[in-house]
Amino acid sequence: MRNALHLLAGVFILSIFASCGSNKDLQARIPAQFSEVYYTYNSNGIQLNIPVTSIQDQRISLDAVYFHGMKSDLKKSEEKPNLYVADFRMGSGDMVMHEDPKEEYGNKPPQIPEKSPFEIEDDEAILVFTQNDQVKYYKLTGIVEKE
Template sequence: MKNALHLMTGIFILTLFASCGSNKDLQERAPAQFNEVYYTYTSNGIQLNIPVAAIQDQRITMDAVYFHGMKSELNKSEEKPNLYVANFRMGSEDMIMHEDPKEEYGNRPPQLPEESPFSIDEDEAILVFTQYDKLKYYKLTGIVEKE
């Protein structure tokens, strides 16, 4: 009887911890109203642009995005108030190579790959946002390339 009680307690604790760790679900409702999401190639890599038509800034903060096998922070554009931008470094900018390593200071390495917590296609991204102090995920689809 005592062994059965220990076994049941152990199973309960494992189930409790397993349910806490698997709380990464994609949200079906968008955290904001988005216009057409697009990306462009820059001299440094890829710039993902997320235009927002409406968002409740008091409840939601846009944190990061997974796109093309990388993760980047989302920043609000200074020129356009309703545009969030993520920059992904591809390592294509000119690097200073010098025999004195001090002269190479400031070279930025390419961004390391970081796998998305969900499987996505080439025209999709995972938006990471915070709502009421809870981390949530939303899949952006139909992302197009612009020149």
């Protein structure tokens, strides 16, 4: 009986420590500054643009973003070095339909919806970044649509 109590207490303590390590909290600050974040619609879907005015590259890396019910990786723009871009495929682009399935190779399917770890509005996004080998989250607000 006594051993069973010790075992249950040990399992309880371990579960408390395990749940603390997996908590996801929004960061109030991030070692980067952004100008106006905006999105545009294109033939493939939505393109989210995150202009960075300053970033501490050696401290953090911008990895992904949740926006409009989807998640996409962030890529640094080749034309503008201070711009990070996320593409969300909506499946509305041109697709090759052919009786030979090999001819349809290269068609990109629409992205599968992926729920954000936090509740966000239509003009908000969750930025996923890595700092000191830890994944962290930051809420971008006031995102506008541009033509």
